[in-house]
Amino acid sequence: MDKKKVIEILNKALTEELGALIQYMQHHYLYEGANFVCVSELMKEFSMTEMDHAYKLGERIAMLDGIPTTKPGEIKVPKKSIDMLKANLQDELAAIENYRKWIQEVATLGDPVSRLMLEKILGDEEEHAHELEMLLA
Numbered sequence: 001m002d003k004k005k006v007i008e009i010l011n012k013a014l015t016e017e018l019g020a021l022i023q024y025m026q027h028h029y030l031y032e033g034a035n036f037v038c039v040s041e042l043m044k045e046f047s048m049t050e051m052d053h054a055y056k057l058g059e060r061i062a063m064l065d066g067i068p069t070t071k072p073g074e075i076k077v078p079k080k081s082i083d084m085l086k087a088n089l090q091d092e093l094a095a096i097e098n099y100r101k102w103i104q105e106v107a108t109l110g111d112p113v114s115r116l117m118l119e120k121i122l123g124d125e126e127e128h129a130h131e132l133e134m135l136l137a
């Protein structure tokens with residue numbers, strides 16, 4: 001197994017998750033559109049799921065003797081609440097594409113444990129995208 005390359009991929013994922021968890025946290029604080037109570041709570045719930053992803057990735061990186069990154073990815077906080085939901089959906093769809101690619105890559109590098117972990121995360125991102133699509137429908 002090529003540990004160095006696996007760690008690189010997991011750190012890319014970790015950066016995205018750190019950005020996502022801060023972005024959802026901020027949207028939880030600032031959302032004030034339609035269905036305020038339920039959407040705001042949903043953003044909090046999503047941010048906690050992203051934090052769980054970040055923890056799992058960081059723990060796996062450390063176990064492989066890598067250093068987990070502390071660098072968050074891009075954080076989008078649009079002024080209009082509806083645009084927050086749209087930005088989140090866009091980001092979740094990008095995450096789904098990324099995870100599909102990373103799953104293939106770690107499998108090729110010979111790390112079935114990381115592959116399984118990334119597959120579980122992918123399932124959560126698909127749920128997030130689905131729920132955001134329902135909200136925006």
Ligand SMILES: [Fe+2]
Binds near residue numbers: 020053
């Ligand atoms: Fe995530």
Ligand SMILES: [Fe+2]
Binds near residue numbers: 046050125
């Ligand atoms: Fe997500």
